[in-house]
Amino acid sequence: MDLLSVKTPMELNEDKFLHLQNVIKIKRDMLINKQKKIKQLVKQNHFLNDIKNDYIRFNNYTIKQKQDQITALELLKKYIHDLTVSGNLSDNNLKDALYEQNKIKKELRSIKLGLDRLMNETNEMDTNLLHHL
Numbered sequence: 001m002d003l004l005s006v007k008t009p010m011e012l013n014e015d016k017f018l019h020l021q022n023v024i025k026i027k028r029d030m031l032i033n034k035q036k037k038i039k040q041l042v043k044q045n046h047f048l049n050d051i052k053n054d055y056i057r058f059n060n061y062t063i064k065q066k067q068d069q070i071t072a073l074e075l076l077k078k079y080i081h082d083l084t085v086s087g088n089l090s091d092n093n094l095k096d097a098l099y100e101q102n103k104i105k106k107e108l109r110s111i112k113l114g115l116d117r118l119m120n121e122t123n124e125m126d127t128n129l130l131h132h133l
Contacts, residue, residue: 059122066115070108077104 007015080101083089089097 055125059118063115063118066111066118069111070115073104073108073111077101077108080104 080097084094084097084101
């Protein structure tokens with residue numbers, strides 16, 4: 001064993017100190033990187049939250065429009081029904097009224113199916129979002 005290769009206690013302590021400094025630097029860099037990632041995730045989360053809120057507003061607006069359409073068509077259907085029952089229509093007008101009433105019924109069914117589909121999709125999306133949280 002060469003005497004020059006043997007380290008003094010002071011040199012051993014200095015090696016340990018340098019090693020600890022290196023470990024601290026590595027851990028500090030790791031924490032800084034994690035902090036950057038967390039900041040990025042928070043920004044993405046805010047962005048996704050804004051998108052979700054926009055979707056909810058649009059969805060509510062669409063549902064309200066469909067409900068208003070249903071109300072208007074129901075009133076029109078009732079009005080045509082009242083005309084046909086009153087007996088104040090000629091045969092041709094009565095046929096036209098019944099034809100229009102059937103068209104309104106079909107349109108009502110279509111709107112109601114669309115509304116049901118929209119509500120189901122919204123419920124599925126809400127359920128999926130809850131599972132991902």
